[in-house]
Amino acid sequence: MSGEGRPSATAPDASGLTVGVVAASWHAKITDQLVARAVQACDDSGARATVVRVAGSLEIPVVAQALARRCDAVVALGAVIRGETAHFDYVCDSVTSGLTRISLDEETPVGNGVLTCDTLDQALDRSGLPGSKEDKGYESTVAALETALLLRNLG
Numbered sequence: 050m051s052g053e054g055r056p057s058a059t060a061p062d063a064s065g066l067t068v069g070v071v072a073a074s075w076h077a078k079i080t081d082q083l084v085a086r087a088v089q090a091c092d093d094s095g096a097r098a099t100v101v102r103v104a105g106s107l108e109i110p111v112v113a114q115a116l117a118r119r120c121d122a123v124v125a126l127g128a129v130i131r132g133e134t135a136h137f138d139y140v141c142d143s144v145t146s147g148l149t150r151i152s153l154d155e156e157t158p159v160g161n162g163v164l165t166c167d168t169l170d171q172a173l174d175r176s177g178l179p180g181s182k183e184d185k186g187y188e189s190t191v192a193a194l195e196t197a198l199l200l201r202n203l204g
Contacts, residue, residue: 058188061195064095068193069116073106073127073163079176083126083162086177086186094194096122106140106163110147117157121201122193124160126186128172141165158200160193162186 068091072084084100091098099120103112106127116123125148131137144163152159162185166172177184 058090058184058191060090060093060191061198062095063091063194063198066094066096066121066194066197067119068096068098068190069113069120069123070098070100070190071109071112071116071123071125072100072102073104073109074102075105076128076130076169076172078178079128079164079172080126082176082178083128083164083186086184087124087126087162087190090187090190090194094191096194106144109144109163110151113148113159114151114155117151117155117159120157122158122160122197123151124186124190124193125163126189127163128176129163129165130169130172131167137165156200158193158196160189160191160196162189 070087072080088098106129109125113123113125129140148159164172164175174181175183175185177186
């Protein structure tokens with residue numbers, strides 16, 4: 050079952066931190082909600098969000114890297130839905146690898162809220178819309194903020 054074992058997404062006190070939120074424009078109903086929930090998590094934490102929209106998920110990593118150089122944390126948001134070709138696999142692998150590399154290279158946490166789903170319904174169920182099972186925009190932002198605070202405490 051999806052979501053089993055996940056930690057609670059309680060907003061930490063991240064007053065004064067800056068968060069760069071980069072979101073793809075595809076599947077606007079989903080990505081608009083992911084962005085709204087990410088911004089809400091920042092507000093609940095006392096962090097300041099800067100939102101940047103890009104065309105598609107493949108454009109997320111390069112903008113996430115630029116934001117990682119300027120912000121305490123980055124959140125990447127999008128929705129990639131499986132189609133009839135291998136394009137889905139290439140996009141998902143590229144985005145995930147890119148975000149991981151950015152986090153390590155820039156030493157800045159990147160919350161990965163890019164949904165990689167087989168169906169539109171699966172993406173809607175993870176978007177944080179009313180009635181959805183999960184709230185990945187909020188959860189990925191909390192994860193990025195918690196990691197930024199941890200890194201700050203580690204010195």
